[in-house]
Amino acid sequence: MTTQRIRDFLATRRPDGPCLVVDLDVVRDNFHAFRHSMPDSAIYYAVKANPAPEVLRLLASLGSNFDCASVAEIEMALEAGATAARISFGNTIKKERDIARAHALGINLFAVDSHEEVEKISRAAPGARVFCRVLTDGEGAEWPLSRKFGCVPQMAVDVLVYAHQLGLESYGVSFHVGSQMTKVDAWDSALADAKRVFVSLAKQGIHLQMVNMGGGFPTKYLRDIPSAEAYGKAIFASLRAHFGNQIPHTIIEPGRGMVGNAGVIKAEVVLISKKSDNDAARWVFLDIGKFGGLAETMDEAIRYPIRTERDSDEMEPCVIAGPTCDSADVLYEKNLYPLPVTLTIGDEVLIEGTGAYTTTYSAVAFNGFDPLKAYII
Numbered sequence: 001m002t003t004q005r006i007r008d009f010l011a012t013r014r015p016d017g018p019c020l021v022v023d024l025d026v027v028r029d030n031f032h033a034f035r036h037s038m039p040d041s042a043i044y045y046a047v048k049a050n051p052a053p054e055v056l057r058l059l060a061s062l063g064s065n066f067d068c069a070s071v072a073e074i075e076m077a078l079e080a081g082a083t084a085a086r087i088s089f090g091n092t093i094k095k096e097r098d099i100a101r102a103h104a105l106g107i108n109l110f111a112v113d114s115h116e117e118v119e120k121i122s123r124a125a126p127g128a129r130v131f132c133r134v135l136t137d138g139e140g141a142e143w144p145l146s147r148k149f150g151c152v153p154q155m156a157v158d159v160l161v162y163a164h165q166l167g168l169e170s171y172g173v174s175f176h177v178g179s180q181m182t183k184v185d186a187w188d189s190a191l192a193d194a195k196r197v198f199v200s201l202a203k204q205g206i207h208l209q210m211v212n213m214g215g216g217f218p219t220k221y222l223r224d225i226p227s228a229e230a231y232g233k234a235i236f237a238s239l240r241a242h243f244g245n246q247i248p249h250t251i252i253e254p255g256r257g258m259v260g261n262a263g264v265i266k267a268e269v270v271l272i273s274k275k276s277d278n279d280a281a282r283w284v285f286l287d288i289g290k291f292g293g294l295a296e297t298m299d300e301a302i303r304y305p306i307r308t309e310r311d312s313d314e315m316e317p318c319v320i321a322g323p324t325c326d327s328a329d330v331l332y333e334k335n336l337y338p339l340p341v342t343l344t345i346g347d348e349v350l351i352e353g354t355g356a357y358t359t360t361y362s363a364v365a366f367n368g369f370d371p372l373k374a375y376i377i
């Protein structure tokens with residue numbers, strides 16, 4: 001969504017080169033929507049989605065907690081004003097010395113999905129709280145996160161028992177239904193799994209207290225998405241169904257849903273050409289591509305809204321590609337993208353919904369192109 005503030009910024013500042021502009025008012029609105037729709041869940045913003053200091057400071061001031069994947073992200077969250085008690089080290093793949101550094105910084109909440117990781121934490125952060133991530137099928141997500149993270153629920157039981165034996169506090173279960181999850185009921189089967197883990201552990205005298213329901217909340221790209229409220233209602237109904245009147249503490253970790261629609265990338269058309277005289281589709285080359293921050297166009301997974309000043313003209317399907325000398329740097333080709341027939345070299349385009357997962361994905365200097373600049377307003 002290109003807000004009036006972003007329009008005004010671009011019109012007055014006229015930044016050269018591709019850049020991301022993030023409107024903090026939208027981030028604030030998103031935070032309040034999550035708070036209001038899921039009032040009983042603690043919000044842990046997934047820092048990786050957009051770690052700009054201004055974004056972190058705003059969220060810290062609004063009372064957000066932070067889900068961090070590295071010591072550097074933990075330091076950024078602390079720098080932004082969060083206390084260590086408001087930070088979780090949510091990556092299931094950590095070096096033991098990073099666990100020790102996090103522990104020294106006061107972090108006391110760690111994700112695991114294996115016996116091996118539990119051993120590291122028991123040595124480097126003795127007595128810390130751990131939650132075990134369970135696998136989900138990622139079904140319905142446009143950017144699935146399945147397979148790499150989590151273990152099957154039965155193994156989660158063993159992992160949490162082991163953590164308890166090693167003197168850690170077995171605290172809960174986590175999962176992530178997959179990013180850009182457009183089905184509101186996608187949390188249900190994972191919550192059923194979480195409940196089974198709770199029951200198995202209770203039988204062994206270990207009483208878990210928390211379910212970390214991860215991220216997955218979508219941002220609007222081309223298609224409409226359900227409201228935060230619809231997600232909140234569906235998730236609460238599932239919590240009730242599975243946990244009855246003993247609903248544990250819950251955490252949500254929105255990343256994309258917190259910042260995605262707050263950002264717009266301004267880019268420029270560098271070249272429009274054809275590969276042969278009878279080529280059906282024109283190739284439109286922008287000054288940003290997969291290596292400039294639009295990595296989530298991989299396999300054409302995320303399809304961003306692209307606006308031009310000629311959108312009222314006739315449209316024709318085009319290939320869209322980036323400016324680098326790598327043939328993988330094509331954004332949309334299998335599914336051609338409609339752009340105005342009058343689009344011209346030098347035109348500005350606005351790529352909406354780019355507040356999440358862009359700046360941090362942009363290469364440092366591939367082909368000499370600068371990393372994506374960001375203006376947080």
Ligand SMILES: *Cc1c(COP(=O)(O)O)cnc(C)c1O
Nearest residue numbers: 046179215216217253254255256
């Ligand atoms: C990336 C990530 C998130 C954020 O996911 P979104 O789909 O962007 O909301 C949340 N939790 C964990 C553990 C993650 O890795």
